[in-house]
Amino acid sequence: MRRFLFAAAVAWGFWAAVSLWNFEFLGGLAVPALLLVLPDFYLKYWNFVEWPVLVSLFCACMAGGLVHLMAPSVPLGSKVLVVNIVLLCVLVLSADFRKNHLMDAAVRAANAECFGSRSVISSVGIAGEEFQFDVHAVYRKGSEVFVWSYRDLSFFKIPETISRNLNLMGCEKNASDEQGLPF
Incomplete structure (x- = not known):
């Protein structure tokens, strides 16, 4: 015993x-x-x-x-x-x-232009935070941003008013894109 x-x-x-x-x-x-x-x-x-x-x-x-x-x-x-x-x-x-x-x-089916994700260990490290500015994964298609939900096992669209406050892991929209500049 x-x-x-x-x-x-x-x-x-x-x-x-x-x-x-x-x-x-x-x-x-x-x-x-x-x-x-x-x-x-x-x-x-x-x-x-x-x-x-x-x-x-x-x-x-x-x-x-x-x-x-x-x-x-x-x-x-x-x-x-x-x-x-x-x-x-x-x-x-x-x-x-x-x-x-x-x-x-999911990203292939959506034909995403940009994709970024965290490892599971990193996602567990940020899980449960009350004010979360980091996402588990993100992809951008045009001007729309989608983030990953482990609960739903899918990406969901978030409004621009929210996406501009998040760490989008390199999928941020460039200022030059908004102004129509060629670079």
Whole structure:
């Protein structure tokens, strides 16, 4: 029982440390009761994270099994730490792959003139900010600006009155474009 509690403490400590990246958004990793109290807050992103979570859980289980078979004398806490590191790394990589796939399809379908996006890690870092001037991804088509929603897994149009106040990652409309200048 003591080994199990230590392993659970190692896992909790790992995820509590990860939650410090953006505690406002990832606080449920450090305080698991938040996952039970506020399930809708986290479940609204399930459409995006479903496959990355399943892939990362599979890889973490495989890594745990391999570590246990190859090094049975390694302490349980170390094995748990390896499993959690694999889980996090595969989750981030597979989420970034999914993001790239979804955004690429949407941008190609829209025939966008300009496109910019953040990594998933960077998007998690800005998620939940009350006054958000950074976007997860953006594309411009003509004078229209579209930004990405992880909740809806699509781009949506924003009015110019809002877009001029955002960091559009290089897709800003040039002043020369507005004045009709050739450069």
